[in-house]
Amino acid sequence: METSNNLGYDTSHNKTKMSPQYIALVSVFLVLFILAYVLLKEDFKDFITWWLALLALGIGFLPLTGFMFSKFHDNGYLFSKPLGIAVSGYLVWFLSSIRIIKFSSVTCILVVILCFGINIFLFLKSKEELRKNLLSETKIKTMLKEEVLFLLFFLIWTYIRGFKPEAYGTEKFMDYGFMNVMMRSDYMPPKDLWFSGSTINYYYVGQYMATFLTKLTFLKANIGYNLMLMTLAAFGFVLPYSLVYNVIKNHFTEQGNGNKKEKKYFYLFSAFGGVLSGIGVSLASNMHFPLYYWFLPILRTLLGVDIDKGYWFPDSTRYIGYNPDTADKTIHEFPSYSFILGDLHAHVINIMFILTVVGILYAFMLHRKSKLNNLQREARIYPSVKEELLCPHILVIGFFIGLFHTTNFWDFPIYYVVAGAIILFSNLIFYQFSKKAIWITALQGIYIMAIAKITALPFSLNFDQISTEIMLTVSRTPFYQLIILWGLPVVLVAGLFIELMQSNTKQKVLSKISSQEPIEETKMCKMGFWKNFMYGLNTSELFILTLGLCAVGLVLIPEIIYVKDIYSGDYKRANTMFKLTYQAFILFGVSIGFIFIKFFKTRNFRWQKKFGIITFLLFLCSTWYCVVSVKAWYGNIFDTAGYKGLDAAAFLEEKMPDDYMAVNWLNDNVMGTPVVLESNGDSYSDHERISMATGLPTVLGWYVHEWLWRGDTTVLEERAGDIQTIYTAEDNLLVNSLIDKYKIEYIYIGKLEQDKYVTLNHDLLKGLGEIVFESPSTPEKNYESYLVKIDPK
Template sequence: MAGEFIGPVLLWLAVIKALQLGTWPALDRTLGSLAAAAAYPASVLLFTLLSWYCGLLGLPIWLALLPFLAAIVLAGSRGFYTRERLRPALPWDLAFLVPFLFMLEVRWINPTISYAEKFMDHAFIASIMRQPIVPPLDPWYAGGTLDVYYYIGYWMSGVLGLASGVSSTVTFNLVLPTVLGLAVVSLYALGHLLLDRYRWLPVLLLFIPNPSAIYHIAIGDSWFDVLWGSTRTIANTINEYPLFSMLWGDVHPHVMSFFNQGFLLFLLVFAYMRWGTLSMRGRAILCGLAALALGSMPGINSWDVLVYAPVTLVFGLLIWWRYGNLALDKKRSWMMLAVVPPLAIAAYLPFYLQLDSPGIGGIGIVPTPSEPVEFLLVHGFFLAVLVASCARDIRKRPYLLLAAVPFMLAGYPAAAVVAIPLVYLLARRRFAATDTLAILGLLIVLITEIIYLKDNMGETYFRMNTVFKFYLPAWILMGTASLAIVGEWLQSVRVGRRMPAGMEKVLPALAVALLLAAPFAINVGFGYGSHTLDGAAYLEGSHPGDAAAIAFLRDLPGNHIIIEAEGGDYTYYSRISSFSGIPGIIGMPFHEYMWRGDGGRISERSADVRTIYEQPSRTVDLARAYNATLLYVGVEERDRYRVSIPADALELIYDARGVQIYRIPA
């Protein structure tokens, strides 16, 4: 069964490589030996942006490929792709390919679009691939679009699927391998800036669990409980870390953003460390890349920009201070600060103008902060490294420990823990790249202990989204800094104690072998495994009627709106719109309520769907009110409703395996 997916995977990889090859020459003079690495994430972001504008202007998506292909031809004619240049770049290809293959194995073992947010994730991808228009159609709200949500990550996924000719149900399982590969390349490149040896260490932040997972292993929990329990450690919140997010398998905004976070940090640190050596052209390219990464964040995962816009401003100020002494100097060291933010907004300006999201409802003070033990079970590894790195400073100036006292007195003990390494790093006032990353990560977790962003998650889970969405950037910032510090410690070991050169080559090969064997050694199937890359393949066994009908609908030409049963969130209902990409009247109503609020009249739509199925005298007129063209009657519809439809007034266009699909007359 695996053999039938070799072709789609190779086509997908060919598109990724073509994008990278087309972008690499433009970055070569600016980024030097790191250009081939940066070209991987940069090219995917650039292709996403260009294809999005094609969709906005009503142009074919494939036109976005032409600039990359033209760049390859031009660079090739000038002799850019020589053996001398390609061979040193091979490690970057492997840095992408190895984690890609690791996640491909994980997705092959457990590919099903069947639980958590997967129905939603695929529904958005399928909708975009069926009709790549801007803004995309909302598959769960007929007549509405995805302008209520940050959908650019789904757009990226969908257009890569269209460009490679891969179906949406296979595309779904190629996205996370791609995200992980791009994230590894970005962090490995960042490691080249921060470390002279052990440059792979920052990559580990993507593969290590939090201390809570170790605790759950120690008490003998099952594998599933280890993963789930370690991400629900702080009461009434979600504390995901990258390894869990990848294994869990939701193609969700907070996961798709990993690579872009790493890429932006690479660019900011590169600018901070090498601005003085760059030409004016190089500085402009670096600003453009940073604007591309930062400008993509609100569309991929809007929460990230609340972190990385300030991060960008901090690095912009540091660059200006380091190279221009905060003056209008000849090196234009103020460019990162003055050019990147407005250019980032301009990149996706139509997206912001179209956005109709309710946003947040304000800022609140956290009344019940994290318990210290729970907090340390989430952040303990990185905090331990950061505190240890400040040990000498603590001995010299122990009085700075008093910085924790105000937080203790105010009832925020976890914030008091964070304040200790934070105040010592600030007191150093050296603001090296590693220190700055650590300071920024610590500030995030400190702030989220004290304030939260108000949303509609209710009183019990008032803090859930704030912790969930901000802890992941904090993990990446603190993880990068902590692992770089570990690398500095290892580098400081006397030469005689250093690892033999041969061993340094053997260990990476062993690590690769273990990584690729790991998915088969541990349970990553969670009981859903079906050993395929087609996320809908399981329907053949569990829902054969739906499987055949969905295949029919996916090939049905024309623009349609379909009526199907609605049965709440995180259920198998709304499966036809999810798997086909054809919009339904209403699906997963709480999600739609979160995006549209009371103005969406969500409960009214759910009631209308019931009426369509149960009151034949109103079926046609009510269906027409939503411009519906198709009516689906399957097992779920019969279980959910007392189905009584006016079959004589409808055109039966499909009848097989207990499923009927009717065309509603215009």
């Protein structure tokens, strides 16, 4: 039984005193279950099934997580969930990619059980101290509290999503279609549902992870789509919360400041800072929202100017190039917008994994700090090169960096650099800024890259690299727009940097060295200003400052260079800014909680108080974005009658009833992935609704998307022409030859087909085989809807 924690205040409890706390926690769980039953109605069973699967993954991977996050107050419990998803999901993906197992619910369960067995083995083989730490009453109570927090946010977001569950609009057709085609796939990579005869040539493994959880829970994709999306929203809050709680707690521990009375409140500061970072990552917006939602309307009212057109929540993500209108249109989204909008896109799914990597990097820093302190007692025997390379943190970081190559490629170089910066700074301090720090870091960097490449190899072998070229930026963001979008977090990072510069004088550093660190004062004096500065930082300060500076760099890069892709003209740097600043927003969000708590609790200079109050009020203004956006997109969520459920495909019944019936027939009667022809169309249109909702591949899908994935419009134009020929030609032999060319087994004719091909040849199409589905005709309909199964030759 633990009697005290790292902060030095009493935490001893006997069983009698602990019982009420456990009872309270169980009561909270029961209240949340009852609330879920009332709010989610018929979706309650699916919700609980999904949550139980995540709970099992978290508990099952706790030994591995507890070993890596042993310095965390909660053993990194919340990180065990995404770690479990990543490891077990990847193992199923890898084995199905090399065709050892089929991708099915049974194999998913068997692989998860295997992973649990490995974790149990690690637990039994670990040191007794680690086992006791993992199962201590204090840690169990902490993990239960965090599980309550996760369940609460998961429930709230799921309930909100039930007011607008449809996979309709923006990128949802693609994301949901990816899931459906993988639900039908035995092996990876899955077939391209919008380019029959080929596999998906895009970063699909993120949607695969959603499909993995869907199969693991025996649910359907129409439910799994929304549950996965809301899982990510919950992770977006609880993972930064857990990480920053530990960052602040360890900051206070290393500082050693505060009297005994103050120390017992340190956990409250840690929790509050964690909440601020959770809000900063998952709920807040940039400063465009408070400026255009509050400040400018107030100013217009005072000036008597009536030109307010109202606020639409996507405006904060489409500002540069749109207001005012210019030839440099960009995208600068952030997580709360993604969670509300509802696209299960690659950059959204990867949020849980990148936050896990950031958490592992801090755990690595604590691990290095512990080793550095032990050097004083162990005759300064440094780890061998082998130990440095086989460090579990390094291995797992390499795995995740490789996973990013398959889920969201932009995160691959971004977090390789972020990880490299943190590892480098840790090594510089560990090896006292010697040359060894540089070459050890270089070896670890090479090792991480090698692990990453091996991890991504099954994906890379089946992937044709999308051609890109780095170009110098010509059109740059006006300075005032940069300030509006990223001024607040940049100023906060700058404030932290200035405070640390002022605080860490050489005298303070020398005092710290003489009392704590294994380094000679004479050597320290020769280090120089920047080395002295870095050495004077504690682990938490160095970690947060590094994240903040990396985020600033990500904001500045699109102002210097951009990656050329198929988007040109006014949109040439849109994708670069989108992917880089999205990660900058997350890193800023993680940093915010620590910076505010540091300024509120430890004010070393007069300017900190005013600076902290002003920036904190501005930050609070940005958090209201989520409330306004939810109301705009989902309506009145307090009226439970508006809850529609979690079926992502139910919208078809109202918007496209004939297509809905055809989709149901195909899902009920067709196994495997035969080709079903439907009309092709532009991206973001209603075309490809059949392939999207069934996962059955068609000859050609959304044009711009396939252009991006294939990099060639010639073959797209050829396919588009062949599709038109099949629907409109008079020559039966020609049509049959094209059917054979694309191995088409079904042809669907609905309203969109007849709207697009005005000379559609019904007689020829009906004569190609058996009409297996036909929607009822009504006086209001001026079109036919039917499905032809092609006669086998």
